[in-house]
Amino acid sequence: MRFKTLLPAQSSLHPIDHRRRALVRGAASVPLLATAMFVRPALADPSVTRASRRLLGTRVDIVVQDSCHAAAQAAMSAAFAEMARLERLMSRYRPDSQVNALQRAAGRHALHVAPELMAVLQAAAAVSARSRGAFDITVGAFAGWRFGADGNRLPDAAELARERPLVDYRQVRLDARRGTAMLARPGMRLDLGGIAKLPILDAGMQVLRRHGLANAMINGGGDVLAMGQLQGRDWRIGLRDPLAPARLQGVLQVRDAVVASSGDYERCFVSGGRRYHHVLDPATGLPSAGPHGITLVAPTVAAVNGLGAALMVAGQAAWARLAGGSAGIDGLIVGDGGRWMSAGMAQRLRQA
Template identity: 50%
Template sequence: MSMRRREFTLGLLVTAGLQGLARADEGVQHEERALMGTRVRITLVEADAARRRAAFEAAWTRMGALADQMSRYREGSVVRQLAARAGGAPLAVPAETMQVLLAAREVAAFTGGAFDASVGAYRDWHFGDDAEGHAAEIADAQRLVEQRRLVGWRRVELNSEARTARLPTPGMALDLGGIAKLPILQAGLAEIARSGVAAAMIDGGGDVVCHGNPPGRDWRVGIRDPRTPQRLAGVVALRDGVVASSGDYERFFDRAGRRWHHVLDPASGWPTQGVHGVALVARDIAAVNGLGAAIMVGGLQRGQRWLAQRPGVDALVATDDSTWLSTGMQARLTPAG
């Protein structure tokens, strides 16, 4: 029996130790909504009820608007417009989307194309939980071969000064799902900070951003064990930082003795194999954004080389055979419970 992303979301990353704080301090409040194909949960620590309300609304409004810009499913989104105009004239794009497109190009260059937002051209995969209501479906092998010619991050034309983007070949398409979520969550967190709230966390179905701290403690974030996703591998303490997760347990279905999941190898269009999940912890989202998906494509050894060039990133990588922890993750990951 397969379990889709929606059924797993709340256990992907959990905040531990806040329940007791919530009972002791009425200033702690949680809100949760569906956004970006998952459940997003905001936790605020703020005594003033009016300020909390303003912060919640500002964050939800900002994140919703950005998600609409960058969704591959939303009619009229920038991503849909770029695909519709592929082979034609450049498209003027909002500043936030341009920043994400530039970030996608940077991580693609850093990983030698292991991360590639142009995998949107592999449009025949469906995992039974997308916004258009498709049933789970394995892509046709011949179609993947044909679509492969439409994939290639170097071909995406970006003009940061004019703030335009262009896909040069009809049929090209982008999928920003692996690179847009963290900036969108960060934008929501910035709205909360502007509202004057001193401490907040946003958990977006596997990706967590936070600033400030609950009184007298750090945020505690539980990291799921990718090889046994029903369990936690451990807990990390976090303040003013980010946890980013990628895994084959997020959107998937099981068929013909194999797991078919949404992280696709740009070189083939098939779901990645070998790495089941990656969790990355860092101070800034730029250090980790897109890197988890790239490690799932590139494998553990290439991932270790990339991580060696990102000394501020602590990592957990689960493969078929074992779970590897960087030195920093070994030091910070503590048992759950």
């Protein structure tokens, strides 16, 4: 899902005006519950600084509050640099990334990988095991799909059948002691889209902390990390309704928290009267038939990383097994049958 970062609670703007403007501003951003920021009145405060960059296939926004503008700018520049470094390691779209090096060596030999990539691969293995394969980074083998600006493509059944044997998270061999990884079968490919973004954003937040900042927010393509507060109030995150994207279904107020999202309504196309979206079921290579959108709130990235994508495939029935027993995780699941939310999310969510 995608999010709106809304105005501080004490804003003098009329809430209807602010919601309408925020939705218009966020219309072109990606992916599911909007990544636009709407903090203009707060930015009139000289202690509030904002910057945006194109990273991770989306727009990443940082907003910080600090009395020293120059120090805030330096911290944000350092955070963007660190996130860009990690993207270069993990992007499947960069020929010089370690992910592509692993793919070129698939079925032949292991490679030494950076500690940051090893941590992401280990996290993926854990989520895959917990979700019984509903989450699987080797889904990248279904390479024939195309969604978006470079055109749409629907692979045929024979193509998916050829690629399906290459999808098996258990064939990603990790040796943490040696710092090596290997894809066991030739032709295997990785897609870290559901597991790498949150750690990369978190690395940016750690840079801000090391620069002495106490109040900051990073918003990247529907995933929001909030530290401290903005102008003495909790950060306000508006949740766009995946069943009616022109409206907000509620507002979350958070501090020192992660709001993570997954959804199916933006990267999609219609072919032969059927709608296809980018969240693929590893078992079939076809778009998942589960919920349309998932929102998770937790105190740490590690608590929710990969769970949204897993729940998109496994569905609401898997909530208790995947997240229900974990302290501090709240969830909202939106599907054709309506909306379900955990007791904690019901307490968090407010009317827009």
